Amino acid sequence: MRFSVAFILATIMAASENVMAGPPPPPPSGSGQQPPAGPGALAGPSAPPTFLLVPGAWHSPPIYDLLRAQLTQRGFPSVAAKLVTVGPTDAKSQGIEQDVVSIRSQLDPLLDAGKEVVVVCHSYGGIPTAAAVEGRNLKDRVFYADVESTLAAKAVSQILPQSLKSFNDKSSFEPWTAGFEMGYIFAEDDQAIPIDVQKQMQSAFPAGSFTASLKSSHSPFLSMPSKVADTLQQAVDQCAKKP
Structure with a gap:
């Protein structure tokens, strides 16, 4: 050896x-x-x-x-x-x-x-x-x-244990198919969910849904809370302009 x-x-x-x-x-x-x-x-x-x-x-x-x-x-x-x-x-x-x-x-x-x-x-x-x-x-x-x-x-x-069952269960409702306004904030440097996977998830949303992109890791609400707040305000404003 x-x-x-x-x-x-x-x-x-x-x-x-x-x-x-x-x-x-x-x-x-x-x-x-x-x-x-x-x-x-x-x-x-x-x-x-x-x-x-x-x-x-x-x-x-x-x-x-x-x-x-x-x-x-x-x-x-x-x-x-x-x-x-x-x-x-x-x-x-x-x-x-x-x-x-x-x-x-x-x-x-x-x-x-x-x-x-x-x-x-x-x-x-x-x-x-x-x-x-x-x-x-x-x-x-x-x-x-x-x-x-x-x-x-x-x-x-502050991280706590999470049940394995919660990751194996299936959701019972898809709001993006039921008339809800949807949006997705991409985290470009996310090392938990690669950007390609994020885009795949967002692609299920209706055309015209709000999107934004931040150069952040998985938790932009900690690393750049001001930018996240600005982005959320933009999402609200965009939804408010829709008929």
């Missing part, structure tokens, strides 16, 4: 928290927790990215203690991941699939918190991490791509 000595992959999501100032204590040995950032912390409305450090074969989180101390001095939070295939007890019964699950369990909370994450893997760690990051890049986490980072993080924190 071949693997690179160093495997680095950036998994992008909006950053959400400002870095705290203060003297940087060294990270606790063996823990995955990050101490407060030090004087080198980056200033600005958004936090710097968080590094998720995945060790190689035979190694555990403390192997990254020296590197994490250096990252802290530069203002970067970090988390040292643990591989379940490494350990004195039941590690022999674990495989790559279990490492994938473990890495995801440490990566997903960071992404769900709206953080920008850079994943750094050493040696064997690049193999399970390559699978663990599937579906977790910016293109695949699409709702708030152009939303200001702090606002995006707040929106992420």
